[in-house]
Amino acid sequence: MPQTHETWRQRLGLIPADHYYREDILSAEIERVFARSWLCVGFVQDLAQPNDFLTFQVGPHSIVVQNCEGVLRAFRNVCSHRFARIQCTRSGNRPLTCPYHGWTYDAAGRPAGIPLNRQNFEFNDADKDALALKAYALETVGHFVFVRMNAEGPDLKTFLGSFYDDLAHVSEACPDRFEHEVLDWSVNWKLGMDNAAEGYHLPMVHSGSFSLILSTDLTLSTDAGHSRYTGKLRDRSRKWWDNVARAIELERGDLYPEYASFLIFPNIIVTFSYGAFLTFQTFEPTGTDSLRLTTTGWLGKNNGRAARDMVADSLRGFTKQVRDEDRDICQVTQAGMRDAPPERPPLLGAMEDRIAEFQRTYMRLMTPTPPAERDMP
Numbered sequence: 281m282p283q284t285h286e287t288w289r290q291r292l293g294l295i296p297a298d299h300y301y302r303e304d305i306l307s308a309e310i311e312r313v314f315a316r317s318w319l320c321v322g323f324v325q326d327l328a329q330p331n332d333f334l335t336f337q338v339g340p341h342s343i344v345v346q347n348c349e350g351v352l353r354a355f356r357n358v359c360s361h362r363f364a365r366i367q368c369t370r371s372g373n374r375p376l377t378c379p380y381h382g383w384t385y386d387a388a389g390r391p392a393g394i395p396l397n398r399q400n401f402e403f404n405d406a407d408k409d410a411l412a413l414k415a416y417a418l419e420t421v422g423h424f425v426f427v428r429m430n431a432e433g434p435d436l437k438t439f440l441g442s443f444y445d446d447l448a449h450v451s452e453a454c455p456d457r458f459e460h461e462v463l464d465w466s467v468n469w470k471l472g473m474d475n476a477a478e479g480y481h482l483p484m485v486h487s488g489s490f491s492l493i494l495s496t497d498l499t500l501s502t503d504a505g506h507s508r509y510t511g512k513l514r515d516r517s518r519k520w521w522d523n524v525a526r527a528i529e530l531e532r533g534d535l536y537p538e539y540a541s542f543l544i545f546p547n548i549i550v551t552f553s554y555g556a557f558l559t560f561q562t563f564e565p566t567g568t569d570s571l572r573l574t575t576t577g578w579l580g581k582n583n584g585r586a587a588r589d590m591v592a593d594s595l596r597g598f599t600k601q602v603r604d605e606d607r608d609i610c611q612v613t614q615a616g617m618r619d620a621p622p623e624r625p626p627l628l629g630a631m632e633d634r635i636a637e638f639q640r641t642y643m644r645l646m647t648p649t650p651p652a653e654r655d656m657p
């Protein structure tokens with residue numbers, strides 16, 4: 281059947297260009313997308329000791345995750361007294377004590393210790409209960425600590441669907457973290473996700489690096505609004521890994537022996553190669569045109585000898601090169617996005633089908649149900 285001259289319209293995505301820089305859109309995303317979703321805020325290894333903490337930014341909101349005598353808790357990082365931030369660094373080890381007047385919070389978020397309470401406030405236990413920090417839902421799977429800001433919602437397992445078991449598997453298969461970087465890009469968070477979601481750009485942007493690793497023939501599967509690519513490593517890459525495996529006695533997981541990549545909505549990208557090399561990335565929005573990328577690299581169990589450090593060095597060099605190439609092309613695209621027709625979504629080919637899936641999930645959450653539809657029987 282002859283195609284109409286409007287065929288190109290069928291390849292339009294759903295998210296208009298202006299959603300990549302508008303302030304009001306970012307505010308709506310924080311409330312409708314991020315507050316409702318389980319977000320990975322960090323790693324259990326970094327919260328193992330009492331008083332270990334980390335903070336995580338969701339737009340204007342700061343979340344503190346604190347090890348309270350062995351139990352992980354998540355709170356709004358705002359003191360109940362006069363609203364100072366309580367933990368002021370990205371991570372560390374210190375009690376949940378406000379730096380301003382020294383109010384100290386317990387595992388329930390109650391200000392259990394108030395300096396000079398008798399002279400100054402005379403707060404009793406009921407007052408302290410009422411002044412507890414706002415708590416958020418927290419669950420872990422494998423290495424990963426997840427928080428949900430909204431009080432109501434599905435548990436983590438329901439939210440992740442089959443990716444729950446995938447995250448447990450890759451954690452088990454890759455216990456050896458060799459890289460942990462936090463980077464700021466001048467890019468809208470969705471652009472970071474779009475770029476990580478597709479392999480179409482590999483030959484152009486990563487001609488010297490990534491295109492040697494991966495076959496472009498990927499199989500897509502989706503579940504619970506998230507998506508998964510599975511595919512084969514190129515022979516050259518498989519041989520490199522076989523040599524590494526011999527040299528450092530690398531153990532491999534059996535579920536994804538070649539290559540898998542998970543896009544976990546809204547902002548996680550996982551890649552898993554050879555059943556023994558994991559990268560885990562989160563894209564936090566820090567402004568309309570800025571994101572914070574947290575990226576970690578993990579290896580399968582190995583003998584821990586000197587060769588392991590050489591392998592880790594070479595993987596760090598490789599992931600840094602790929603990341604820098606991605607940052608540069610994303611920043612170029614962010615500039616173009618601001619100059620594009622505001623209402624027009626991007627064009628998405630078959631090799632960008634994972635972006636289309638991301639955009640469907642996004643629009644479902646971002647579009648409020650019209651009152652007329654809500655009232656229908």
Ligand code: FES
Pocket residue numbers: 359360361362363364378379380381382383
């Ligand atoms: S603002 Fe936190 S103790 Fe005063």
Ligand SMILES: [Fe+2]
Pocket residue numbers: 475476481485486602606
């Ligand atoms: Fe890339």
